[in-house]
Amino acid sequence: MSTEREQLADRIRAVIGDDPNVSERKMFGGIAFMLNGNMLVGPHKDGTLMVRVGPELYDEALSRPGAKEMDFTGKPMKGFVHVHPDKIADDEALRTWIALATQFVGALPPK
Structure with missing residues (x-):
């Protein structure tokens, strides 16, 4: 049986598709999706999505429903x-x- 984290990871893969600039890396006790070597998003074991929005978009992101x-x-x-x-x-x-x-x-510049 797949976990909520694995289900969300599969959904992320489906959204991202075969973008050659995206990779996966073990991080934060799970996996993170990287764009040009920089952390983009990651699924947590409870199905929560971790999203890197940066300082300029941070307040906007927090104002969206379900974000904390x-x-x-x-x-x-x-x-x-x-x-x-x-x-x-x-x-x-x-x-x-x-x-x-x-x-x-x-x-961001590629890593």
Whole structure:
């Protein structure tokens, strides 16, 4: 039986398609999807989506339904948000969040 994390990872793969600039890397106890070597999005074990939006899009991202600060260590990580699984239940919503992350991460220099 696949986990919520694996199901979300499969959905992310379907949205991203065969983009040669996207790769996967073990990170944060799971996997992260990287764009040109920079962290883009990642699924968590509970089905929550981790999204890197950067400082300029951070407040906008937090104002969206289901988004909250990412705080692995108890301290918020500015520029990263978690999105509740209910708010990415359909592929169009997931695609919107990946597009927002791509807006920031796509402008970063490749690693």
